[in-house]
Amino acid sequence: MSRKLVWIEQPRFQGFGCSECAWIFNSPGSPAGKSFDEMMRNFEFQRDKEFALHVCADHPGTKRVSA
Numbered sequence: 339m340s341r342k343l344v345w346i347e348q349p350r351f352q353g354f355g356c357s358e359c360a361w362i363f364n365s366p367g368s369p370a371g372k373s374f375d376e377m378m379r380n381f382e383f384q385r386d387k388e389f390a391l392h393v394c395a396d397h398p399g400t401k402r403v404s405a
């Protein structure tokens with residue numbers, strides 16, 4: 339298990355995804371927070387949580403070639 343959270347840039351999607359499967363992080367709307375820092379913290383928390391929870395086997399698809 340050496341999956342990593344990676345930044346993905348494709349014509350139709352830009353954002354965070356998994357290096358080992360087709361999972362991508364879909365932000366559920368704007369992150370909550372009273373300030374930019376707080377919003378960033380909430381965004382990163384949500385992103386890391388969802389990444390940690392996803393199961394690669396549930397997201398088969400293009401196995402990305404790591405740079």
Ligand SMILES: [Zn+2]
Pocket residue numbers: 341356357358359360361392393394397
């Ligand atoms: Zn994965």
